[in-house]
Amino acid sequence: MADTSNEELPLRRAAEICRGTLRLMAQLGYYGVTEMTLANNRRADIAAIGPAGDIWMIEIKSSIQDFKSDAKWREYMDYCDRLTFAVGADFPQELIPPDTGLIIADAFYGAVIREAPETRLVPARRKAVTLRFARLAAARLTNAADTGWTPGEDTLTSPLS
Amino acid sequence: MADTSNEELPLRRAAEICRGTLRLMAQLGYYGVTEMTLANNRRADIAAIGPAGDIWMIEIKSSIQDFKSDAKWREYMDYCDRLTFAVGADFPQELIPPDTGLIIADAFYGAVIREAPETRLVPARRKAVTLRFARLAAARLTNAADTGWTPGEDTLTSPLS
Secondary structure (H helix, E strand, O other), rough: OOOOOOHHHHHHHHHHHHHHHHHHHHHHEEEEEEEOOOOOOOEEEEEEEEEOOOOEEEEEOOOHHHHHHOOHHHHHHOOOOOEEEEEEOOOOOOOOOOOOEEEEEEOOOOOEEEEOOOOOOOOHOOOOOOOHHHEEEEEEEEHOOOOOOOOOOOOOOOOOO | OOOOOOOOHHHHHHHHHHHHHHHHHOOOOEEEEEEEEEOOOOOOEEEEEEEOOEEEEEEEEEOOOHHHHHOOHHHHHHHEEEEEEEEOOOHHHHHHOOOOOOEEEEOOOOEEEOOOOOOOHHHHHHHHHHHHHHHHHHHHHHHHHOOOOOOOEEEOOOOOO
16 A cells, blocks of 8 residues: 555645646636736636636635635635636535636546636736736746756746746 | 757757757746747747736847848847847857847856847737737646646647647
8 A cells, every 4th residue: 555644635636636627728728827826925726818818717625624724715816807616526516606616627637517707807907917827837837848947036926846 | 970960950059049048038037938929920939028027039040041041030029029139159249130139148048248129019919929928838838747638729829849
């Protein structure tokens, strides 16, 4: 038996849901980055931008306990047009708040069970979130492509590793 | 001796200059993506976005011949605030057009020899270029992080491999 502690399982579960959700979103034309720190210092699990510039964020929940212990998701809503929860197939769907969407995902793919209601960002906020997203994605891409590179200190608050 | 054909050498040279230039730009707070296709179907060697959202593009030239055989760089200027040539240390600097900047780079780092004059994009164009940049960087990042993923067909015109 592998030595898998109780702390590791939820993390692995969350990573699996994240991968399946990113694949689904890409199929829908939304390319995402993980763990994007917002201006309010909250960190969105996934932030994605669609063809028309609309911003869709995802909150991943690996378990009921994970859902109940974390009420920070409301603070993401000020930074996106739509917010969706992504959970595993065994998660009780009635827990998902009605003003958000729902994705069921595993490590390989996912499905949109319920569309999220849209609340459009004001242009200045959209511009700021898009800029943050663009620079974070490019910084991580450079980091992935150039193992000898060390990111410089600047206003990006997310860890780049 | 390795079997290095005459066609491969300039490509390798360009890749080296590209890497050093990306590192330099990151140090300056500009995170870049390579080979970004623009709305006019030209492909910028490097496009980067700075902290305030300004867009800086780089045209890499591996040799005098490469420079003389390609006059497409003027068409990039409509999509960025500044355009800079990046070349190796042996490139004759007097060939670089005065309305552009100059970077000298090798595979490990680079230096800004001459700042590029700035011509500010109009907001609608900046918004469109930033959106394209953001989605391309995120799509490539997902591709790099998830080897099992196949990017969907959409409006992104750049190759994602």
